[in-house]
Amino acid sequence: MRYELYYWPSIQGRGEFVRLALEDAGADYVDVARRPKGMAAMMRFMESSAIERPPFAPPFLKAGKLVIAQTANILFYLGPRLDLVPKSEPSRLWAHQLQLTIADWVAEAHDTHHPISGSLYYEDQKAEAKRRAADFTAERMPKFFDYFEGILKRNRKGSEYILGKQISYVDLSLFQMIEGLRYAFPRAMGRLESEYPRSVALHDRVGARSRLASYLSSPRRIPFNQEGIFRHYSELDG
Amino acid sequence: MRYELYYWPSIQGRGEFVRLALEDAGADYVDVARRPKGMAAMMRFMESSAIERPPFAPPFLKAGKLVIAQTANILFYLGPRLDLVPKSEPSRLWAHQLQLTIADWVAEAHDTHHPISGSLYYEDQKAEAKRRAADFTAERMPKFFDYFEGILKRNRKGSEYILGKQISYVDLSLFQMIEGLRYAFPRAMGRLESEYPRSVALHDRVGARSRLASYLSSPRRIPFNQEGIFRHYSELDG
Numbered sequence: 001m002r003y004e005l006y007y008w009p010s011i012q013g014r015g016e017f018v019r020l021a022l023e024d025a026g027a028d029y030v031d032v033a034r035r036p037k038g039m040a041a042m043m044r045f046m047e048s049s050a051i052e053r054p055p056f057a058p059p060f061l062k063a064g065k066l067v068i069a070q071t072a073n074i075l076f077y078l079g080p081r082l083d084l085v086p087k088s089e090p091s092r093l094w095a096h097q098l099q100l101t102i103a104d105w106v107a108e109a110h111d112t113h114h115p116i117s118g119s120l121y122y123e124d125q126k127a128e129a130k131r132r133a134a135d136f137t138a139e140r141m142p143k144f145f146d147y148f149e150g151i152l153k154r155n156r157k158g159s160e161y162i163l164g165k166q167i168s169y170v171d172l173s174l175f176q177m178i179e180g181l182r183y184a185f186p187r188a189m190g191r192l193e194s195e196y197p198r199s200v201a202l203h204d205r206v207g208a209r210s211r212l213a214s215y216l217s218s219p220r221r222i223p224f225n226q227e228g229i230f231r232h233y234s235e236l237d238g
Numbered sequence: 239m240r241y242e243l244y245y246w247p248s249i250q251g252r253g254e255f256v257r258l259a260l261e262d263a264g265a266d267y268v269d270v271a272r273r274p275k276g277m278a279a280m281m282r283f284m285e286s287s288a289i290e291r292p293p294f295a296p297p298f299l300k301a302g303k304l305v306i307a308q309t310a311n312i313l314f315y316l317g318p319r320l321d322l323v324p325k326s327e328p329s330r331l332w333a334h335q336l337q338l339t340i341a342d343w344v345a346e347a348h349d350t351h352h353p354i355s356g357s358l359y360y361e362d363q364k365a366e367a368k369r370r371a372a373d374f375t376a377e378r379m380p381k382f383f384d385y386f387e388g389i390l391k392r393n394r395k396g397s398e399y400i401l402g403k404q405i406s407y408v409d410l411s412l413f414q415m416i417e418g419l420r421y422a423f424p425r426a427m428g429r430l431e432s433e434y435p436r437s438v439a440l441h442d443r444v445g446a447r448s449r450l451a452s453y454l455s456s457p458r459r460i461p462f463n464q465e466g467i468f469r470h471y472s473e474l475d476g
Binding site: 049051052053054055056066068069070072073076077090093094096097100101104107111115116117119120125128131132135139144147150151154155156 | 287289290291292293294304306307308310311314315328331332334335338339342345349353354355357358363366369370373377382385388389392393394
């Protein structure tokens with residue numbers, strides 16, 4: 001199966017959580033909008049009134065006749081197919097629950113620089129962004145890290161990966177979360193990281209995986225930038 | 239199977255999306271935290287370090303030995319068991335995709351009154367709330383309604399319900415979304431509703447279902463109030 005991923009071509013954004021799964025698994029996929037005329041193809045698809053089950057927004061994945069949107073839903077679908085989640089229903093639901101919690105965290109990270117509106121410039125909501133980012137770094141980041149660190153700590157199957165011995169797409173997403181937070185909030189992360197040794201070790205373990213490491217050093221990995229979910233504004237990293 | 243739902247006992251909130259599914263299906267369930275000492279039981283569970291797969295936040299559902307959190311994940315699990323979604327994988331993924339889009343909408347509705355921090359009072363973020371709510375009512379509400387109305391319009395299986403002829407938990411959630419928005423933003427909804435006749439008709443069709451109607455008029459239905467996701471502040475409903 002050749003998967004077709006549709007996502008904005010110039011940012012990591014939410015699409016990156018899917019890219020990491022496809023890359024780590026060595027899956028056959030096309031990152032459609034990054035190809036010549038691919039962006040037009042994506043927009044045409046999204047605007048077509050002929051599509052009976054349209055996505056609300058990218059990313060979306062075409063898998064044969066299926067079109068699947070919502071990042072966590074795409075990973076739920078891909079998980080067992082890419083051997084990135086155990087096949088039992090309880091494990092799949094648990095992995096998905098964690099992924100949805102990461103999705104909430106991602107949305108909150110985004111809203112630090114756009115607390116008022118996604119259609120206004122950062123500069124037009126900078127005062128509000130400062131307040132929201134202060135709350136995010138002081139309250140929310142520790143709350144989410146406490147949660148994931150706690151799961152790694154109490155996992156009877158070991159704390160190598162979040163579900164135990166085997167890697168899952170949740171580990172890849174937690175890796176990406178830490179990457180993004182380090183880019184956006186280096187000072188806050190500098191203060192916090194030593195309190196979350198298991199999460200940091202998991203990040204390092206994921207980043208050292210051979211297929212993932214070669215992806216990360218390839219031109220396929222779009223660098224973090226000021227258009228994505230994770231953005232670095234020094235004034236937000238108090 | 240007697241399901242145990244755990245959620246804050248004094249608000250509709252996110253738990254209501256699960257309650258509606260259980261009620262419409264006539265399922266056997268206990269709303270644990272609304273029972274005597276139930277709140278203490280919920281807090282004890284959440285704080286226990288013995289739980290290997292803890293929820294990040296309510297709602298969560300106990301189904302036998304399973305504990306499932308994240309509203310959309312709970313509905314994904316319950317859907318086929320309550321006959322509130324077709325059993326095929328493509329239909330389940332599609333329903334879940336829509337539910338996740340509703341979850342995003344719910345989070346945005348919440349953030350209209352808490353754009354800076356969930357741990358600050360509304361009064362301490364009122365100026366920011368006014369800006370965010372203005373964007374929400376002018377831009378985001380129409381965008382989400384356009385999307386769902388468009389799906390109802392193009393559905394070849396008919397537009398009685400969002401998946402066609404048969405009701406699904408997504409319809410119940412869309413009903414709840416409209417209920418909540420009418421409570422929170424009556425003026426904005428007054429302006430918008432006539433543009434979305436299919437969504438409004440779906441809302442009415444859902445509300446007229448016998449089990450749901452008797453739930454809605456029972457004391458089990460907690461009234462909307464100023465502690466939940468949907469809150470009415472006149473100054474936010476421009």
